[in-house]
Amino acid sequence: xxxAERKRLTAQDWTAAALEALATGxxxxxxxxxxxxxxxxxxxxxxxxxxxxxxxxxxxxxxxxRTHTEEVITIVEQEPDPxxxxxxxxxxxxxxxxxxxxxxxxxxxxxTAGHPLVAPVLERVTRRRLGYLTDMFARLGFGxxxxxxxxxxxYTAYLGHAQLAHATPAxxxxxADLRSYVDAAIATLTSR
Amino acid sequence: xxxAERKRLTAQDWTAAALEALATGxxxxxxxxxxxxxxxxxxxxxxxxxxxxxxxxxxxxxxxxRTHTEEVITIVEQEPDPxxxxxxxxxxxxxxxxxxxxxxxxxxxxxTAGHPLVAPVLERVTRRRLGYLTDMFARLGFGxxxxxxxxxxxYTAYLGHAQLAHATPAxxxxxADLRSYVDAAIATLTSR
DNA sequence: GGACCTCCGTACGCCACCGTATGGAACAAC
DNA sequence: GTTGTTCCATACGGTGGCGTACGGAGGTCC
Numbered sequence: 001x002x003x004a005e006r007k008r009l010t011a012q013d014w015t016a017a018a019l020e021a022l023a024t025g026x027x028x029x030x031x032x033x034x035x036x037x038x039x040x041x042x043x044x045x046x047x048x049x050x051x052x053x054x055x056x057x058x059x060x061x062x063x064x065x066r067t068h069t070e071e072v073i074t075i076v077e078q079e080p081d082p083x084x085x086x087x088x089x090x091x092x093x094x095x096x097x098x099x100x101x102x103x104x105x106x107x108x109x110x111x112t113a114g115h116p117l118v119a120p121v122l123e124r125v126t127r128r129r130l131g132y133l134t135d136m137f138a139r140l141g142f143g144x145x146x147x148x149x150x151x152x153x154x155y156t157a158y159l160g161h162a163q164l165a166h167a168t169p170a171x172x173x174x175x176a177d178l179r180s181y182v183d184a185a186i187a188t189l190t191s192r
Numbered sequence: 193x194x195x196a197e198r199k200r201l202t203a204q205d206w207t208a209a210a211l212e213a214l215a216t217g218x219x220x221x222x223x224x225x226x227x228x229x230x231x232x233x234x235x236x237x238x239x240x241x242x243x244x245x246x247x248x249x250x251x252x253x254x255x256x257x258r259t260h261t262e263e264v265i266t267i268v269e270q271e272p273d274p275x276x277x278x279x280x281x282x283x284x285x286x287x288x289x290x291x292x293x294x295x296x297x298x299x300x301x302x303x304t305a306g307h308p309l310v311a312p313v314l315e316r317v318t319r320r321r322l323g324y325l326t327d328m329f330a331r332l333g334f335g336x337x338x339x340x341x342x343x344x345x346x347y348t349a350y351l352g353h354a355q356l357a358h359a360t361p362a363x364x365x366x367x368a369d370l371r372s373y374v375d376a377a378i379a380t381l382t383s384r
Numbered sequence: 385g386g387a388c389c390t391c392c393g394t395a396c397g398c399c400a401c402c403g404t405a406t407g408g409a410a411c412a413a414c
Numbered sequence: 415g416t417t418g419t420t421c422c423a424t425a426c427g428g429t430g431g432c433g434t435a436c437g438g439a440g441g442t443c444c
Contacts, residue, residue: 008391026303028220033431044392053432108303111218113359126360149376152365159355160348167305168318173344184341191383200410200421225401235403236422245402
């Protein structure tokens with residue numbers, strides 16, 4: 001966040017800053033000169049580490065795909081009990097911190113979903129998550145078709161929640177209310 | 193859609209084109225010169241009808257706020273039976289045509305939710321919709337708190353579905369599958 | 385302490401879009 | 415068919431981001 005001590009930069013520094021810009025301002029915000037200014041440097045630095053803007057965007061997207069999702073799945077898999085695992089997952093997904101950058105990226109990619117660099121990443125991530133969720137419902141004892149539909153409902157609810165928390169935070173549940181909401185949502189999503 | 197016979201344009205023509213651009217390319221796409229080109233005219237026309245770009249954006253947002261939502265609510269209110277009414281609403285919301293411009297606008301506004309012109313519109317629309325949904329669940333016999341949480345789940349699922357259908361259409365349910373999904377979702381959302 | 389390599393600052397041309405100015409079509413009224 | 419009004423085309427300057435060229439600072443190695 002802080003400009004710090006004017007050190008030399010690495011390609012990593014640029015991707016990190018790009019990811020941050022991506023989360024807050026979307027694909028359009030992944031712009032060389034503004035990010036350079038934010039890093040307290042100039043374009044000269046950037047074009048040393050990267051060929052062009054697209055390369056930076058691509059790096060940021062890869063970073064996002066690599067980091068999130070798998071990270072969460074790994075954490076959640078520690079919990080052996082299926083019910084508690086689903087609860088943990090939804091708590092992490094809906095809860096924790098409604099404005100953390102991780103899910104902001106997903107939202108920020110939305111309008112440019114058709115972008116040639118964005119589309120494949122988005123599809124891979126979504127497929128992975130949906131597949132995992134479906135598996136979870138199946139392990140809760142739901143049949144294949146039922147599990148698929150429940151996971152779809154759960155995942156779209158997650159997406160919508162992130163959207164709500166970002167766009168109209170005043171209307172999204174928070175803290176204590178959020179915990180209560182997560183409980184109610186799980187109850188509804190797993191009721192037969 | 194077609195460029196037509198090179199007639200004179202009205203302010204309405206410009207807002208309509210702006211709304212279309214907004215739906216497909218987001219706030220950034222509401223740009224005077226590209227829209228002028230698309231309309232087969234020039235900026236000269238635009239600046240006769242509007243003061244500047246912001247005025248156009250504002251007009252497009254107003255148009256959207258005025259048209260959608262209330263339109264759907266009016267239709268849905270024709271149906272007297274609460275269960276069938278909810279079904280009708282979700283069918284319209286999730287179903288019909290996943291890539292119609294109406295809900296694309298909502299998605300397109302997402303990344304610029306903080307924009308001074310966008311934020312208030314988004315909040316009013318969301319509040320109205322959530323309020324109406326909560327009311328529907330209440331009329332189905334759910335208590336106030338339960339109705340609020342169910343409506344939240346239903347609305348976020350709607351938002352997420354729109355997002356899914358737009359960003360990764362390959363992973364969203366379609367046609368027959370969609371009808372089956374809507375049924376399953378309603379069953380889950382209204383189960384006690 | 386020179387030679388070298390890594391990284392960055394600055395200056396430049398290019399393009400897209402914004403907004404202004406202004407002359408002139410197109411149409412209406414009579 | 416002249417006058418007046420409505421609407422539009424064109425030309426222009428300004429701004430912000432992209433990408434390139436190139437010189438030079440700051441480390442590193444011997």
